[in-house]
Amino acid sequence: MQRRASGRTVGGMRALLLQAPAVSLLLVWMLIPLGMTLWFSFQRYNLLNPMISGFAGWNNYTFLLTDPALWIAIGNTLLMVCWVLGITVIGGVLLAVLFHQEFFGRGIARLLVISPFFIMPTVSALVWKNMMMHPVNGIFAWLFKLAGLQPIDWFSSYPLTSIVIIVSWEWLPFALLILLTAIQSLDDDQIEAARMDGAGPLAIFWFITLPHLKRAISVVVMIEMIFLLTIFAEIFVTTSGGPGLASTTLAYLIYLRALLDFNIGIASAGGVIAIILANLVAIFLIRTVARNLET
Structure with missing residues (x-):
């Protein structure tokens, strides 16, 4: 022994x-x-004025927590994350069910539908800004004119909605890949048995396919939420956080304080707040995923 x-x-x-x-x-x-x-x-550190230095205590955090811009940015961040998750999860489930079916050209269609995930965020934001949502020369403006409607200046009238559309377009292929992989592991014999018992397509989807995708949906939500909290390039290229603070998220607010206001102390305090928020979200999601994996 x-x-x-x-x-x-x-x-x-x-x-x-x-x-x-x-x-x-x-x-x-x-x-x-x-x-x-x-x-x-915890320091006074301004890039434009080296004379401002020394220990600041909790002043940076006090300034940030009493700044209305912080709470607007947190609200915009949570709103964007929730909308993108809803669009990508629901759209991903529906597309996974669709692309699981046999039809002519399915391989090419799968390749095309996942291609946005491999485009850099800066490039996709430029494409949407100049080719899709441009109020004069964009495709949306052309479609509105065909319908006899007034074109919309998306980034001025609906800035946060525009960011949600762009980010959802980028992340929908990721959700599709995960969910399609999960749905392909579903036992065909189970579906055939349900059909023989008289179950229709909606009943099969609701009682067999959707419960089978529960774990995969949890993984998609966890991974996407962690990355969505740090969305920056799409905002920088299209709206620059405006008009005003209408599309400013927490990540972009930190950029404003660090590289436009040159206040490294306040920007670092914002970074700490972002770390705390991201960890709280991660803990909640990890517990949720672990609970789904146990069932």
Whole structure:
């Protein structure tokens, strides 16, 4: 028993020694930026005025938490995330069911429908800004004119809605890929048995397909929400957070404070708040996914 115990101990120590370099590098990679952000969030640090320096205490956080722009940005962020998740999950489920069926040209159609996911955010934002939503030369304006309607200046009249449309177009293929992979693992015998019992397409979708996709939907929601909290390029290219603060998210507000106001202290405090918000969301989502995996 002693030899076995000592053997296990030696094996465990060897495993720890082999893992130590990678774990140490990962900790350094994570802790140094986090530590610097925390440090600067308690400092007076302005890039335009080096004379403003020293320990600021909680002043940066107090300024941010009493700034209405922060709460508007958080509200815009949550609103955008919820709308994009709803569109991509519902659209992804419907498209997954559609592309699971046999039809002519299905391979080419699948390739085309997932292609937006491989386009860089800056490029897709430029395409939507200049080719789709342009109030004079855009495709939407042309369609409105054909229908006898007045074209809409999307980025001035509906800035946050425009961002939601662009981001949903980018992330819908991702949801489709995950959900289509999940639906292909559904047992065909189960569906055939339901059809023999008289179940129609809607009943099969509601009672068989949708419960089968529950885990995949949870994974899609978790991954997308973490990335959607950091959306920046689409806003920078199209609306620049405006008009006013109508399309300013938390990530873009941090950019405004850091690189336009040159106030690194307040921007770092905003970064800490963003980290706390992202971790709260991640904890909630991980628990939700774990609960679905257990069922």
